[in-house]
Structures are given as structure tokens and as C-alpha cells.
Amino acid sequence: MSKTMKKRLVIIGSGPAGLSCALSALKNGIPKENILVLEREEELGGTLNLCIHAGFGKDNKTGTELATELADKVRNAGITCMTSTTVLSIDKRKIITLISPELGYTKITAEAIVLATGCRERSRGGLSIGGTRPAGILSAGTAQRFINLEGYMPGAKTVVVGTTDLALVIARRITLEGGQVVFVCDSKKKPQSERVKVGECLDYFNIPLKLHTTITRIFGKDRIEGVEIAELDKKGRPIKETKERVECDSLVYSCGFIPENELANSLGIEMRQSTHGPRTTRKMETSIDGIFSCGNSRMIHEDVDDIILDGKKAGKFVAEHLKSLKEDKKKKKEKKQ
Amino acid sequence: MSKKVYDVAIIGAGIVGTMTAFYLSKYNVNAVVLEAGIDIASGTTRANSAVIHAGYDAPEGSLKAKLNVKGAKMVGPIAKQLGVHYKKCGSLVLGYNKKDLNQLKILLVRGKKNGVRGLEILTQSQLRKMEPNVSRDAKYALYAPSAGIVCPYDLAYALGENSCTNGVDYIFEYKVDKIEKNQRNYLLYSNNRVVKAKYVVNAAGLYSDEIAEMLGDPLPFKIIPRRGEYLLLDKCEGKVVTHTLFVTPSEKGKGILVSPTVDGNVLVGPNANVVESKADTGVTVEGVREISEGARGIVPSINLNTVITTFAGVRSTPTSGDFYIQESKKFPRFVHAAGIESPGLASSPAIGEYIIKILDRAGLKMEEKEDYIPTRTKDGNCKLFMDMTESEKRNAVRKDPHYAKIVCRCEMVTEGDIINAIKRPIPAHTIDMVKRRTRAGMGRCQGGYCRAKVAEIIARELNIKISDVKKFTSNSNVIGGRTK
Incomplete structure (x- = not known):
């Protein structure tokens, strides 16, 4: 009754890791018709599609350019990619249950699976800020989606919390789009971002940076009306005398990223505490035979080039794995005969 | 619309208002729910401990005790009817010393008198078998197998949707600001709009005292807004406890709890602080610290780095200490349901029924509907x-x-x-x-x-x-x- 498709290799996620993995598997001898890439968004490319700023890859491309380039390569190579397709579950026999408007509720049996599910923003739950929870508080990723894809601003006067790459880039974007960034702050003493320069994102646009400073309270009942900020003492506690109320109508926070591993967790794959990603062998295989992990879902990478490299490696190893499976089968057959 | 006269107007779409509407909608009664907020469960029902208390807390003979024990038994069948998640997970009140043990024994006796079944005091080894992550300092526990958990606003939505499907009107952003009475009806004003009704139920929660004053029949006690702050933990921490864990209660209240939620998260909180404004649902850094420490006292290994959000709710604590549910002595056909604090959620089905009985006695004509729809919509319960x-x-x-x-x-x-x-x-x-x-x-x-x-x-x-x-x-x- 249920439709069950078969594919030798299924790659979950079409960000830079998933796409480069697909290309590398092809290059390492897996025929194109045996490879399937699944993507839950409407477009291939993953988070790159939100990054309309330059600074990706060797030629300093924008994220969207890089996404398009990778996606075109994969499509032109004849690899099947299914978009708007979400994997609901995977079982240990590598049967993937997925839904898509096109195929409905479907199961696919794979011989090998690569988890390239990327990462997500950390929620602000950990940022224990006092006060109310009005509208106008957005994660940097949400703000990026609203501004870059929908063409809407978070507000007219924005406070940015955090100094990740994304926080700095979004502060610059808001300024470029005609908004005012009141300041960027972080409770750390140094900016968290290593790759993106504070100079090119903040200084150049006269956006103040307040380090070792935290938001202690949020004001406003319906929409945010302001925040209370305070400098921190040596032990990281807010200094009362430095408390100050600052008016704003929106707050964008970026608390860093965490690998997305719902599927790996539900499979019972062994995880590494330090990276929040699956424990992988030298050949990027997880604790379950034939299930591989790469890119930001394996561990957070600073640079997209490293992610692409991770995907490439995974593609090579998974191709080797599939070849050895085939040889094993052959040998078994020969033995029987 | 102004010409229409409702049989019953319910002020407030919290758990008490929606539960009353739910029972009322089984009869051929023209009813309306007036809600100041934009949605059902805009007040205390939105943010609370989500616990169906077994009923050993309330003093013997109180209305609270009676309605809690009765209501707790009714939640399961209603949840089943309306497709609401409910889990009878049981609760454990932890005792850390001999003084606590004495208090647990008092609760045990009280619970038995109130009619709570299955209560027993556990030894440390029994406790640890049930909750391996509990603090080693917890030496005793009062086990109440009939306690449970439910999502309070999901229950209120289900009740609201079912009653709406069965003909009850809901008007939102209708904050009653003036009440008049003519010979036959009550006139409930909001911003120059008016709703007329023969019978009125004051289920305005934190604001039930203000409604009573508008009527000219002040409540015989004060309502104190007490804020409780909470932490919600990620589902990855969801198995750290399997029962609702309390500490032995003190004069301040039931204290901080650590509980699973029906959705698979863990809820930690609340503290209890009197606040000036009934709308003060702000979270404080100090409060978060207080409940974090409380939670570690119950489950030392709890991973509070997995907090996904913090929130606060305000409860309506009556200075009288008991629920106040009765027809106004001065104004017939006007029923107050005030001072509903914990265990209001557990009691709510019994409160709803109790209010219906008062309306019945007060003369409301109630004949059962033949075409009653038992689900949230005509097509069922809108399963996710x-x-x-x-x-x-x-x-x-x-x-x-x-x-x-x-x-x-x-x-x-x-x-x-x-x-x-x-x-x-x-x-x-x-x-x-x-x-x-x-x-x-x-x-x-x-x-x-x-x-x-x-x-x-x-x-x-x-x-x-x-x-x-x-x-x-x-x-x-x-x-x-x-x-x-």
C-alpha cells in the first residue's frame, strides 16, 4: 500500500555541506541516479540563501551567489534534488519517512545516509533578561529573513545583542536599509566573531559597540519600548551604578549557533557533548553503520569553505562505504554459488 | 446587536469562564463570553504550573477541597472528549527532615479526609526508584497517584471551541467598564458598547473584585496579585523527572516544583511575589535565580542550560483563602466566581458544574440540547x-x-x-x-x-x-x- 522508493545514497540538507557532499559522491563513482538530496525549504542552498552580503568563498561572493553556484552544479550534474521536503523520521534500517506536497507521505529506503542538516540559532532562553516579553524582539535569523527576503524592517531604532558574525552583519544591514542601530552589545570582553571584522560592519557605519555590557531589563507591554543596560563587574555581575535606560523599538539578538540534530538524536546516534554534534569516525561515520554527518550539523564551522570541505570529505567516504557494501554483496553471492 | 438579550453573559474567558460556557452549551441557553483580552486564556490561565493537584492541600471542609478532589477526577474524561493532552503522572511532595515528615503526615490525613485516593508516604528507596534523579537529601515523599498534568490554555481553547461550536458567542477585547441593571436585565458596557443578559457570571479572575465593585456588590475579601515566575526546559531534558515534584509546603505556599509537561518539556517554578500591578507578567533576574536554586534543591543534576524560555503569570490570591462562588445576595442572577487561585485548574470542571447549579437554582431555564456536538468542531477535534x-x-x-x-x-x-x-x-x-x-x-x-x-x-x-x-x-x- 505504501509507496517505498529506493536510493543508494540520501543526503539530508542542501546547504553547502549537503551539496558539496553530493558532488563529491558523484565524483567518487556513485552514479547520479543513485543519489538523492532532500531539502525542506523551497530553494536549494540552506542558510546561504539568507546571506545577501559578500564574503563567501574564495572570490568573496555573496551567500546567495554561492548557493546558486553550488545548486546549479548539482542540478547540471543530473542529481535529483527534492525541495519542500521534510524528513519526519529515520529508522535504524535506514528507512526515511518524509512529507512533501509533491509526493505526500512517503518512505524511502537508503543504503547510506548523510546528515547535513546544518545548525540553528540558539534561543534567547539562556539570556536571562528581566522584564516583559513584548513584540519586536527577534532573533538575528528572523530579522535577516524579514529584511532580506520580505523587505521589512524589525523597527526604526534597533538594539543588537551579541557579536557573532550574524549579529554584526545584521547590524550593518539594518543601517544600510535605513534603520538606526542604537548600539551592539555583548557581555563578553571581546567580540565573538573572528571572521567578520568589527571595523567593516560597525566602525565604518558609526555603530557603537558596548562590550562587557548586558541587557538587564526589557520595557514595554505591547511592543518593546526600551531596554536597561548595565556594565559588568569582574565577576560578570551588572554594576548598579552603570544601569541606564535606552529607548528602542526593536531588539535583535544573536546567541550563537547550535548543530541541528533532531534526526540524529531520534536515531540514538552517539553525540559529542563538546560540539553538540554526532561523534564521528575519521571517515565521518556516526555510531550507526552507514549514517554519516558533515557540515554544521556535525560541528559549528566558522567559515563556509570549511563546511564545503567537510561535505566533500563526507562525499568521498560515503562513496567508499557504498562501494565496499557492493563488493561485500558480490562476495556473498560468489560464496553462495 | 444591542437589542439582543442573552440568557447568560460570562465575564472572562479563562479556565473558569470557558468551563462554564462548556457546560452551559449543553443546554438550549443563549450565552456569550466577554473577554477583555484578545484571546481565550489571556490571564492567569495562560501561565501557571499546569498541574492537576490531587486535593490534599486544601483544608478539610473548604470549598477548595471539595471542588479540587471532584474536579481532578473530571479533567481526564473532558480531555479525552476534546482531544486535549492530559497525563495522570502522579505527584510527589518531598520531605527533607523530620519536621517535613510531620507535615507530610498532616497532608496525608487531610487528603484522606478530603477524599483523595491512593495517598501514601514513601521511604527514600521507594522514592529513588520512582525518581532516580531526585536529591539525595530528600528522605520521604507523599505520593499522590491521582495528580496529573494538562496544558491549561489548550484545555481552555478546547472548551472555548467546543462551546462556540455549540452556539456560545465570544466577544474579545471587551473589557467590561460599567454595569447597570434594569428591571429584567444586566447591562454590561465596554467603551460605549453594551451587552444585555438576564444572568451574569463574574469569572474575571484577577479582575473579579473590580467587576463586583462595578456591580455595587464588593467582594467580602481582597484579591492580591501574586506573580509566579517559571523556566521552561528543552525536551532533551524532558526525562529528568516523570512525576510532578514539590517540596513540603510552607506558609508561603506550595513552593517551587519541577514537573514534566504534557508536551515533553520540563517546567520549573514558581516563586510567589506580591506585585503592584495585576498585569505585571515581567520576569526578574533575581526570580530566575531563586527558582533555579529551588530546582537544584529538588533535582541537583538538572541541566538549566537547557532553558528555552522564561515567563511569569499572576495569580489571584484571595485574602479569605478559599474560592468564593455564589450568587450575589444584593443582585439576583449575578454569580461571582472569585478568588480562584491554585488549585483552580484542577477544580475547574467542578467549578463549572457548581456555577451551572447556581444558575439553575436562580431560575435559568435549562433544557438539554438534542443536537449537542461533543467535539471542538463539527468535524472533530482538530488534531495536530x-x-x-x-x-x-x-x-x-x-x-x-x-x-x-x-x-x-x-x-x-x-x-x-x-x-x-x-x-x-x-x-x-x-x-x-x-x-x-x-x-x-x-x-x-x-x-x-x-x-x-x-x-x-x-x-x-x-x-x-x-x-x-x-x-x-x-x-x-x-x-x-x-x-x-
């Missing part, structure tokens, strides 16, 4: 995709491709679920209304991924601009204007 069985999922996707599109990846909420919430009997038209009905944005990323998508869907379905989509109130636009 993630709650469906495999064949239900398959069918849902086949019938409506929107069910094949996941919008909230943390809670696996589909576009079909969201469109359904926007079109349900009491329709969702804000981000938070969608969130509470579908759980979109309630997972570990707290809407970081799906908020923009939910806003797009609301804008599209309601044919409004995305910049006009609100978070919860009429002034809470999610985003600002267009980019340049």
Missing part, C-alpha cells in the same frame, strides 16, 4: 499533524498538501495546522494565537526559524500586510515598516 497516527498523517497530506509543509521544525508543525488554527471556531489571527494553538514557535529555537513564516501565512490567509501582523495585542506589530 504531530499527534496524528501514521495513516492519519498519510490521509491529511493526501487531502491537503499544506500538511506536507513543515513550518516549525522544532515542534514539527505543518502549514496545514496553522491554516486550520486561523480558520477554527475561535480563529487565531496573531503570532501568539497561532503559537498557543499549534505549538509553532514553542520549541527549542522559540520561533527563531518559523516566526517570519508564520507571519507570512497569517498575512496571506487574512489578506493583510505582513507589517500588520501582531504578536498578541492590537499594538504589538511583529515588525516595523518596509526597507528603503
Whole structure:
């Protein structure tokens, strides 16, 4: 009754890791018709599609350019990619249950699976800020989606919390789009971002940076009306005398990223505490035979080039794995005969 | 509309108001619920401990004791009828020393007198078998197997939707500001609008004292707003406890608890602080610290780095210490249901029934409906995709491709679920209304991924601009204007 498709290799996620993995598997001898890439968004490319700023890859491309380039390569190579397709579950026999408007509720049996599910923003739950929870508080990723894809601003006067790459880039974007960034702050003493320069994102646009400073309270009942900020003492506690109320109508926070591993967790794959990603062998295989992990879902990478490299490696190893499976089968057959 | 006279007007769409509407809608009675907020469960019902208390806390002979024990037994069948998640997980009150043990024994005796079944005091080894992560300092525990957990606003939505499907009207953003009485009816004003009704139920929760004063019949006690702050933990920490764990209660109240939730998270809290404003649902850094310490005292290994959100609710604590549910002595056919604090949620079915009996005695004509619909909508209970069985999922996707599109990846909420919430009997038209009905944005990323998508869907379905989509109130636009 249920439709069950078969594919030798299924790659979950079409960000830079998933796409480069697909290309590398092809290059390492897996025929194109045996490879399937699944993507839950409407477009291939993953988070790159939100990054309309330059600074990706060797030629300093924008994220969207890089996404398009990778996606075109994969499509032109004849690899099947299914978009708007979400994997609901995977079982240990590598049967993937997925839904898509096109195929409905479907199961696919794979011989090998690569988890390239990327990462997500950390929620602000950990940022224990006092006060109310009005509208106008957005994660940097949400703000990026609203501004870059929908063409809407978070507000007219924005406070940015955090100094990740994304926080700095979004502060610059808001300024470029005609908004005012009141300041960027972080409770750390140094900016968290290593790759993106504070100079090119903040200084150049006269956006103040307040380090070792935290938001202690949020004001406003319906929409945010302001925040209370305070400098921190040596032990990281807010200094009362430095408390100050600052008016704003929106707050964008970026608390860093965490690998997305719902599927790996539900499979019972062994995880590494330090990276929040699956424990992988030298050949990027997880604790379950034939299930591989790469890119930001394996561990957070600073640079997209490293992610692409991770995907490439995974593609090579998974191709080797599939070849050895085939040889094993052959040998078994020969033995029987 | 002003010519219409309702048989019954219920002020307040919290758990008491919706429960009353639920029972009332089984009869041929013309009823309306007037709610000051934008949605059902806008006050205390939205943010509380979500516990169905067994009934050993309330003093013997009190109305609280009677309604709690009775109500707790009724929650399960109602939840089943309306497709609400409810789990009889049992509760444990922990004792750390001999003094606590004496207190537990008092609770045991009291509980038995109140009619709570199955209560027993456990030894440390029995306790540790049931809850291996509990503090080693906990030496005793009072076990109440009949205690449970439910999602309070989900229950209120279900009651609201079912009563709405059965003909009860709901009017939102209707804050009653003046009450008059003519010979036959009560006139309930809000901003120059008026609703007329023969019978009125004051289920205004924190504001029930103000309603009583408007009527000219002040309550014989004061209502003190007491704020409780909470932490919600990620589902990955969801198995750290399997029962609702309390510490031995003190004069200050039941104290901090650590409890599983029906959705698989862990809830920690509340503290109890008297606040000036009834609307003060702000969270304080000190409060978060206080409940974190409390939680570590119960489960030392609890991983508080997994907190996904913090929130606070305000409860309406009566200085009298008991529920006050009776017809006004001065104004016939006007029923007060005030001072409903914990265990109000557990008691709510019994409170609803109790109010119906008062209305009946006061002369309300009540004949049972022949065409009563037992579910939330005519078509059933609006099951969410993630709650469906495999064949239900398959069918849902086949019938409506929107069910094949996941919008909230943390809670696996589909576009079909969201469109359904926007079109349900009491329709969702804000981000938070969608969130509470579908759980979109309630997972570990707290809407970081799906908020923009939910806003797009609301804008599209309601044919409004995305910049006009609100978070919860009429002034809470999610985003600002267009980019340049």
C-alpha cells in the first residue's frame, strides 16, 4: 500500500555541506541516479540563501551567489534534488519517512545516509533578561529573513545583542536599509566573531559597540519600548551604578549557533557533548553503520569553505562505504554459488 | 446587536469562564463570553504550573477541597472528549527532615479526609526508584497517584471551541467598564458598547473584585496579585523527572516544583511575589535565580542550560483563602466566581458544574440540547499533524498538501495546522494565537526559524500586510515598516 522508493545514497540538507557532499559522491563513482538530496525549504542552498552580503568563498561572493553556484552544479550534474521536503523520521534500517506536497507521505529506503542538516540559532532562553516579553524582539535569523527576503524592517531604532558574525552583519544591514542601530552589545570582553571584522560592519557605519555590557531589563507591554543596560563587574555581575535606560523599538539578538540534530538524536546516534554534534569516525561515520554527518550539523564551522570541505570529505567516504557494501554483496553471492 | 438579550453573559474567558460556557452549551441557553483580552486564556490561565493537584492541600471542609478532589477526577474524561493532552503522572511532595515528615503526615490525613485516593508516604528507596534523579537529601515523599498534568490554555481553547461550536458567542477585547441593571436585565458596557443578559457570571479572575465593585456588590475579601515566575526546559531534558515534584509546603505556599509537561518539556517554578500591578507578567533576574536554586534543591543534576524560555503569570490570591462562588445576595442572577487561585485548574470542571447549579437554582431555564456536538468542531477535534497516527498523517497530506509543509521544525508543525488554527471556531489571527494553538514557535529555537513564516501565512490567509501582523495585542506589530 505504501509507496517505498529506493536510493543508494540520501543526503539530508542542501546547504553547502549537503551539496558539496553530493558532488563529491558523484565524483567518487556513485552514479547520479543513485543519489538523492532532500531539502525542506523551497530553494536549494540552506542558510546561504539568507546571506545577501559578500564574503563567501574564495572570490568573496555573496551567500546567495554561492548557493546558486553550488545548486546549479548539482542540478547540471543530473542529481535529483527534492525541495519542500521534510524528513519526519529515520529508522535504524535506514528507512526515511518524509512529507512533501509533491509526493505526500512517503518512505524511502537508503543504503547510506548523510546528515547535513546544518545548525540553528540558539534561543534567547539562556539570556536571562528581566522584564516583559513584548513584540519586536527577534532573533538575528528572523530579522535577516524579514529584511532580506520580505523587505521589512524589525523597527526604526534597533538594539543588537551579541557579536557573532550574524549579529554584526545584521547590524550593518539594518543601517544600510535605513534603520538606526542604537548600539551592539555583548557581555563578553571581546567580540565573538573572528571572521567578520568589527571595523567593516560597525566602525565604518558609526555603530557603537558596548562590550562587557548586558541587557538587564526589557520595557514595554505591547511592543518593546526600551531596554536597561548595565556594565559588568569582574565577576560578570551588572554594576548598579552603570544601569541606564535606552529607548528602542526593536531588539535583535544573536546567541550563537547550535548543530541541528533532531534526526540524529531520534536515531540514538552517539553525540559529542563538546560540539553538540554526532561523534564521528575519521571517515565521518556516526555510531550507526552507514549514517554519516558533515557540515554544521556535525560541528559549528566558522567559515563556509570549511563546511564545503567537510561535505566533500563526507562525499568521498560515503562513496567508499557504498562501494565496499557492493563488493561485500558480490562476495556473498560468489560464496553462495 | 444591542437589542439582543442573552440568557447568560460570562465575564472572562479563562479556565473558569470557558468551563462554564462548556457546560452551559449543553443546554438550549443563549450565552456569550466577554473577554477583555484578545484571546481565550489571556490571564492567569495562560501561565501557571499546569498541574492537576490531587486535593490534599486544601483544608478539610473548604470549598477548595471539595471542588479540587471532584474536579481532578473530571479533567481526564473532558480531555479525552476534546482531544486535549492530559497525563495522570502522579505527584510527589518531598520531605527533607523530620519536621517535613510531620507535615507530610498532616497532608496525608487531610487528603484522606478530603477524599483523595491512593495517598501514601514513601521511604527514600521507594522514592529513588520512582525518581532516580531526585536529591539525595530528600528522605520521604507523599505520593499522590491521582495528580496529573494538562496544558491549561489548550484545555481552555478546547472548551472555548467546543462551546462556540455549540452556539456560545465570544466577544474579545471587551473589557467590561460599567454595569447597570434594569428591571429584567444586566447591562454590561465596554467603551460605549453594551451587552444585555438576564444572568451574569463574574469569572474575571484577577479582575473579579473590580467587576463586583462595578456591580455595587464588593467582594467580602481582597484579591492580591501574586506573580509566579517559571523556566521552561528543552525536551532533551524532558526525562529528568516523570512525576510532578514539590517540596513540603510552607506558609508561603506550595513552593517551587519541577514537573514534566504534557508536551515533553520540563517546567520549573514558581516563586510567589506580591506585585503592584495585576498585569505585571515581567520576569526578574533575581526570580530566575531563586527558582533555579529551588530546582537544584529538588533535582541537583538538572541541566538549566537547557532553558528555552522564561515567563511569569499572576495569580489571584484571595485574602479569605478559599474560592468564593455564589450568587450575589444584593443582585439576583449575578454569580461571582472569585478568588480562584491554585488549585483552580484542577477544580475547574467542578467549578463549572457548581456555577451551572447556581444558575439553575436562580431560575435559568435549562433544557438539554438534542443536537449537542461533543467535539471542538463539527468535524472533530482538530488534531495536530504531530499527534496524528501514521495513516492519519498519510490521509491529511493526501487531502491537503499544506500538511506536507513543515513550518516549525522544532515542534514539527505543518502549514496545514496553522491554516486550520486561523480558520477554527475561535480563529487565531496573531503570532501568539497561532503559537498557543499549534505549538509553532514553542520549541527549542522559540520561533527563531518559523516566526517570519508564520507571519507570512497569517498575512496571506487574512489578506493583510505582513507589517500588520501582531504578536498578541492590537499594538504589538511583529515588525516595523518596509526597507528603503
